[in-house]
Amino acid sequence: MDINSYKGICVVAEATSANKLTGVTWELIGAAKQLSEQLNGEEISVILISGNNDVNPLLKEISEAGAQKCYLAQDDKLAAYSTEYYAKIICDIVNAKKPSIMLFGASTTGRDLAPRISSELNTGLTADCTELGINEKGLLAATRPTFGGNLMATILCKSRPQMATVRPKVLARPEAHSSNNLEIEKINVKLDGVPLRTKILELAKSLSTACVTIEAAEINVSGGRGMKTAENFKILEDLAQALGGAVGASRAAVDAGWRGHCDQVGQTGKTVTPKLYIACGISGAIQHLAGMNASETIVAINKDPDAAIFDIATYGLVGDLFEVVPALTEAIKKEQLTAAI
């Protein structure tokens, strides 16, 4: 492999059902800009795969986020996500264009696609990264938690492209700029003969609203093992409702079956960065902190004054959550009532 023939940073874009770029795609383009600055301005490209629907709003966003080039693959067969088709198109583009770095969101699609592509291209993949940089030799330094989240490992890759998936919400979303000139290259999609081992029968959206809520909410009230039962989460729902926020949970609460997995905050759950995070009956294990420690203000309610969560909390309330939380909800409601009069 002539590694010197590989140049540039390429992001694989994802779109929502509302025909918008996903948040993580913006974050990846933002990261690509920072990497490019450290690589003497190497090109930032985006791969956009789509059915034959209107891609103009997506191209506008890709340009606003700061990409310089877009490889656009459009075909009726691509309307629904297919691992085999998407992987074939991306591998063809990589083989032809030779980007040095490939970035994917650690979303359901990215987690499915990236390992298949890295194996097909015989290159390395660092999954679930929380930080990206360039080392002194110009290599991608991809950092991710390891040993159950107790250590952070920075991984380098000798082969090309250097591939990484990055969790949503761990990197900053770049400002939108309208002046960028996006070069669009249409890809001649060749899918004949690609063996399909999966067939999509139906797309169900059942849990998606709850999942979006905890990542998008500006206020998050989360409960842990200290909640003791599923029913007790009602007091957190009342507090979240009074504040206009969403309810999250630690893994202990999810494993106990008190909340669904899509509510889980942490290393193996969602990363959230709300303006206010209220942790109730959560001890503050490193794997939980990995999903919420970038929140603007953290309030911890715990009866153990030595709980690790207090080390990162902006405000700590030592006490029984079953007394503190309802009192807090009442006080907030009273305040809102006074303000309304």
Ligand SMILES: Cc1cc2nc3c(=O)[nH]c(=O)nc-3n(C[C@H](O)[C@H](O)[C@H](O)COP(=O)(O)OP(=O)(O)OC[C@H]3O[C@@H](n4cnc5c(N)ncnc54)[C@H](O)[C@@H]3O)c2cc1C
């Ligand atoms: C590979 C790996 C991945 C993981 N991923 C995640 C993840 O994504 N998210 C995650 O959360 N965890 C994750 N974990 C688990 C993590 O290590 C902890 O076990 C978990 O976060 C503990 O949850 P908890 O804080 O709710 O429970 P505990 O650690 O049991 O803490 C319960 C807390 O409640 C307090 N409490 C009890 N009763 C009350 C009361 N009445 N009033 C006030 N406080 C009270 C206690 O003092 C205690 O601090 C992972 C672990 C591993 C090994």
